[in-house]
Structure formats: C-alpha cells, structure tokens
Amino acid sequence: MSRRIPWTLVVLLLALTIPWFGSRYYTFLATQIAILSLFAVSYNLLLGTTGLVSFGHAAYFGLGAYATGLLMKELNVPFLLALLAGGLLPAAFAGVFGYFCVRLTKIYFSMLTLAFAQIVWAICFQWNEVTGGDQGISAIPYPELGWIGAIPGLGGFRTGDHFYFACVVLVILCIWVLGRITDSPFGRLLTTIRENPERASFIGVDVRRYELAAFAIAGGFAGVSGALFGIFNRGVFADFMFWPKSAEVLIMTILGGMNYFWGPVAGTIMMVVLNQQITSYTEYWPLVLGTILLVLLFAFPGGLMGALDAGAKRLRGQKTGGGDA
C-alpha cells in the first residue's frame, strides 16, 4: 500500500488502450468488466472495509438502473444528470433500509438486507405501470457521446467504443473517490468496526452511524454502476435485483480478495472473462464457478490478490503471515 504506485492512474491508462485492439468483442467484455468492477468495489466498502455481509446489494444496483433508464427514456433527461440521479436515489433507499439493517449484527443483518432487496425486487417485478413488470424497460437510449470522436486521436471509433471510454472514465473516477473514502479517517474507523465493533465503540466510534454512512455510500455507487449497466445492456429488468445477483457480487469480491482495495476489480475481471470463455463451450458455468469457489475457500482464502501477494512475498524471501493480512 505504501509503495506509492498511483494504481488508479495505471488502471485508467491500461483500460483506455482496449479499443485500440479494434475488436468489438474485447470492448464489449471490457465495458462489462468496468461497470461491474464499480459494483464490486462499492460492495467491498461494506464487506472488506466494514465487515458487513450484505445479501441485498443488487437492490441498489437495480434501483440505479431503473432510475437512470426511466429518466433517460421517458423524460429525456441528459445522461450525466440521469446518472447522478441513478446514484442518489439508491443512496437514499440504502439510507432508509440501512437505518434498520445496521441495528442488527451478523446473519440477522444479512437476512434483513436480503428481505429489503427482495421487497424491492418483488415490487419492480410486478409494478407493470412504472417498471414494466417482468417485461422490464427496453430500448434505453444511448447517451449522446459523438463528441468523444471529435477529441484528437479518438476519431474513427465506434459508438460502443465511445460509451466504453465514458464508462472507464466515470468508473475510475468513482473508484478513485471510493479509494479516498477508504483511506480517509472515516474509512480507517470503518476498519476498526470490522476488526472489533465492541472496542470500536469504546474508542469513541458510533458504530451504527458509521455503518449506516458506509451502507448509503456503497448503495449510491452500486446505483451508478447499475445505471451504466442498464444503458450498456439497453434494458433494465427486475432480475438485476434478484438475490443471485447479490450472491454474484459477493463471490466476485471474495474471488479477487476482499482484503485488498483492488481485489474486487481482479475478481470481476476473472469472473467475466471466465464466464465468457466457459459458457462458450459448456452450459455448466455454475458447476465451474462452484468448483473455483471451493478451491478458493480451501486453498486461497485471501482470493486472487491474496495469492499474488503471498507469491510476491515468497519471491522476495519474506515470511508470509498466514495468508490474510
């Protein structure tokens, strides 16, 4: 952490090179990775930083998607404004739901996050007039991004590439903000809650208030991610909020390594790429994912980043301290 490599900048520059490969498919995958990375990083503010296991994070992803999608399609609201609403609305919902959730601990907390998420899902699934019910909302307009092509050096790219550029910049911006929050005094005190809530309260941390703030912030950024995903997907469906989606973001985060800030991004890359590769020749993706999960739990509990970190330490001849630092 203290090695002062500006990782955010490195990742941004690397990500921006993708469209130069010229493959529509790569850009497609990279867009998905970028958007879902933000979802996972926002989730890790709860899981890795605060130690809260939410089973309902997909609700805020979905709420952001609906909010932005509806605003852009029905009211022609400009992209960035709609995106902002796609962050604020879920954050407000997370604030209200979170108020009740943070009063509980452990599995009870998780169960209540699940119950709220399923309530939101059930409403969106059946409220035909507004959310389109099980048909969802389709034909969400693409934002007007032609101006990107006018930037010197960026002419000649497709619309999909333009949207990708916009996504990468927005996502990295959000991840950078989440990084600042994680490293801030507020973030540091969230880690004390993860480590030992009882002690945290007796160094003067109002545990519930901090948890609620983290819950709302995480919900807001999940919403931005969902908003981008809705546009990318050209449609928003109640499935975005169904509980397996919440399980998925949990798994991505664990796969990458919840004890590392960039772990969820690594997990997202792994999950999306593997999913594409494996589903191209077998329909049994869950079987493969489950097996990966088992291997991870028994052999690499620190996730991908944990394994890399341990490997790097071994190369440098240091002793490794048990796996999860």
Next chain:
Amino acid sequence: MLDIDNVTKTFSGFTAVSGVSLTVEKQQIAAVIGPNGAGKSTFFNMITGHLTPDSGAIRLNGRDITGIAPHKICGAGMGRSFQRTNIFPKLTVFDNVQAAYLAHRGKGGNFWSPAERFYRDETEALLRSIGLWEQRESIGGVMSYGAQKQLELGLALASDPALLLLDEPTAGMSATETHEAIRLLERIAGERELTLLFTEHDMEVVFSIAQKIAVLHQGRKIAEGTPAEVRADPEVRRIYLGHH
C-alpha cells in the same frame, strides 16, 4: 470523580449486582475485588455503558452517565481495557493507536484526507511512553499477550481519559509480565494524573498499588476501605482471603 450510587443488575431472575455504591476520588487508585462470579464484570460493564443498570445511577464528574452509549461515555473522559484482550487484531500497532486518536478527536467525519497524515506525533509519543514504539509495524493480533495488553492500554489512553477502567489488567500474564505491567500502570497514572479503577484477581497486585479497595461477594459489596482496613475485615477474611 466517579460516583456509583446503588446500582443493581438482574439477568433473567439472577441478580448479578445488587445495590452497590462506590465513590472514586480524583487521582485515586481503586480496586474492585471478589471471587469468581462476584459480579465484577457486570459492575464494570454498567460503568462503561455496555450494560444498563436496572436501578441506581452512575455519575462521572457530576454528570449522569447511567445507561448512555459506550462511545459517548468514552467521549466523556473514561477509557477502558477489557478482560479478554480487545484490540484491532489485523491492524498494525501504529494504526491501532492512531485510529483511537482519529475517533476520539472527531476526525471520523472526514471522508477525504488520507488518514495516515493525522496525529503521527501524538501516536509516536504515546507508543514510546507505553514501550511499543519498536513494535509499531507489528500486526496487533500476532504479538505476545503482554504486548497486546499494553496496546490495549494505549487504545484507552489515546482518548485522553481522566478515569481509566481496567478489567483484570494482568490476567493471563506471567509473573514478570505482571510486574512490568503494574509498574507501567503506576508510571502512566502518575504522569497523566489519572484516576484508576480496576478489577484484579492477583491479591499481591491489588495490595501493592490500590489506595482503596471494594470487595464484592455474590453481587453485594461486603467491605470497602484502605488495603489495611480490608485486610483486617473479618468477613472478607472469612469469605475471600480464607481461601488462601
């Protein structure tokens, strides 16, 4: 300084603490002793806000703190250590203490500046004074038991308490560790003009540093006074010291 007035706590029919009062003067070193199950931990947890008394009142510097939340009691100038070591096990020693400064001095509302910039000097000074500066980069949870207890003291001191509550500060320590821990406590209490209230099972420790001792037995206070007075109390001798 600390004024505990007639507190009682009952758990589903079992009275753990019954009508106990105790006053601790400023800069006094006071101890609560008693056999296992005498209600010491319950008594302590009521003072620190982790439990709310069924009846009675607790005042800190004249302010009623009965049943208010632990983080507020901490803000009111009380620090505590726990019986089972209670630190942030995966953070470094430095980060442990620094976090306590951040929390106590109200920096938690800062969402933006890097946390590592704050209170470096204060953290260093405190770590030096409790003898953990050399180990500042160690992960708290992997240090020796004695060092973890020291760190816990550091966490309590970071909130600049006027009153420090220590629950079994030498539990589980070797004879040498106990000796060092007590010397450290005495020095810190002197330097910072602290008031100290602690529970302890080791009678040697109690009688060597306490100026005032209260004895609990089956949830009631059966004696209170100077070490000499308590030592001479016939009921204490019968119930408690007689077990030697």
Next chain:
Amino acid sequence: MAAEFLFSQFLSGLTTAIFLFLVASGLSLVFGVLRVLNFAHGTFYMLGAYLAWQTMAWLAPTKEGFWLAALAAATGIAILGFVVERLMFRHLYGKEELYQLLFTYALVLILGDAAKILWGTGQLSVSRPPSVEGSLSVFGALLPGYNLFVMVLGFAIAIGFWVILQRTSAGRMIRAAAMDREMLGSLGANVGVLYTGVFVVSSFLAGLSGALVSPIKAIVPGMDVEIIVEAFIVVVIGGLGSFWGTFLGALIYGQVLSFGILIFPRFSIFSVFALMAVILIVRPWGLLGRPLK
C-alpha cells in the same frame, strides 16, 4: 360457500406449511447447533426429489414402491450430508462465518448443475401411491388423501422430534448448543460427533421432504433455490434455531401466502418478504427464538 372457499384456502396454506416445516426444521437445526445458514439445504431437498424419482424408475412395476423410494432418497441424502460434512465442511469450522456460508453456496452451484447433468432440465414427475389416492371432504373442502397423509406425517415428525429434543441426551446437547455455545464444551459433549449427527439428520429431513413433495410438485432444476428462500423466511419468522418457532413460522408463512394471493394478488411475494423484514426489525431473533449469546 364463502366459508368453504376460505376453509379450502386455509387447508392449502396448511399443506404448504407442513412441507415447509419439514424442510425448514433441518435448516433451523443446523443453524441452532453449527450457527451456519446452510444454503445447500434446498439443494439436498431437490436431490431428494430426484433420487425418489430415480428409485421409482428402477422399481417401476410396483406402484407402492413410492414408500421405499422416499426412504431410499432420504437415506441417500443423509449419506451425502455425512460425506460433505466429514470430508469438507468440518475443515471450515475454525474459519470465518462468511467462508462457511460461501461453502454451502458453492455446493448449491455444483450440486445444482450435477442434477442437471444427471437428470436433464425437463420436468419429472412421480405418481401418487395408490394407497393414498382419492380425496376427503372436510367441511365441504376437498383434501387429497396424499396431502392428509403428509400432514399427519409432518405432525408426527414434529412431535417425535420434540420428544427427542426434550428427552434424550443428544437432544439436551442440541438445546444447549442452540442457547449457549460455551455451555456445550462444559457438558463434555463430543462436539465433532454432535455436528456430524446434526448435519446428517438435517440432510435426511431435506431428502425426505424432497421425496415427499415429488408426487404433488413437478421436479425441476431451480426448485432448490426457490425452496431455500422460502425456508429462510420461515426460520427467520419463527426464530433461527428454535424448533417450535420453525413450526409456527411455517404455519404463518403458509397462511400469509394462501390468503395474500386473495387480498393482493399481485403482491403476494411482496407480502412474505415484508413480513420477514418486519419481524427482523421488531424482533430480530424471531417470534419464538431468543437472542444469540
């Protein structure tokens, strides 16, 4: 007329409740002792249904083979539970709760696909055993004989279970574990054996309920995740780890679903999740549970 209709609605809710109780009781038992919510419990239930179908297919000529098939399925799942607990799950007991949860979720993914590979994605069905064909008219509402049988069996299992919990030393250990983990060690219990035993019994119940549901519900992939969410709701309402709580939770769930459809047809799913949320907010440890120590 209206009364008959309401009564038949009540009966249908009661049938749902008994099935859910059978499934959820195993889930609650494992939570009470091991303190883990076993996501794979629903998968064990689904595999129980498939195993019953498979055994029936082998025993095709004998129509009453269903009883044997149900027993075989439950036993098969109990063995599966034994293997899973002994070979894998126990190595995670010392680790964080999250890893234990994820382990059971990995099982959901793996076993769910394994079932697809073995039995395909189509619907399978098991015919009702002839001995309980036909229906009974109760206050003008029709109750299929098979449902009546399952209800009686469900109540019998509930009572038998309760007697075991109250009267045997294993039952005492289970109750002690559900109340206070530290007490368990002081009872001198062989914790390892207790954990395995509880996991096996819970798997048996899951397999049995899957087998029992097969004559009245189509066997399809996805029935595992559907039931596990319902079972979660039931145990949360009643109180995680509480035996009678699970029973009560199942009864309430069955009736809320059954009458919820009448009152708000479009929001019947909503109503059960709302109930779950309200319970968690007002009384997180459930109606009959007690706060965890």
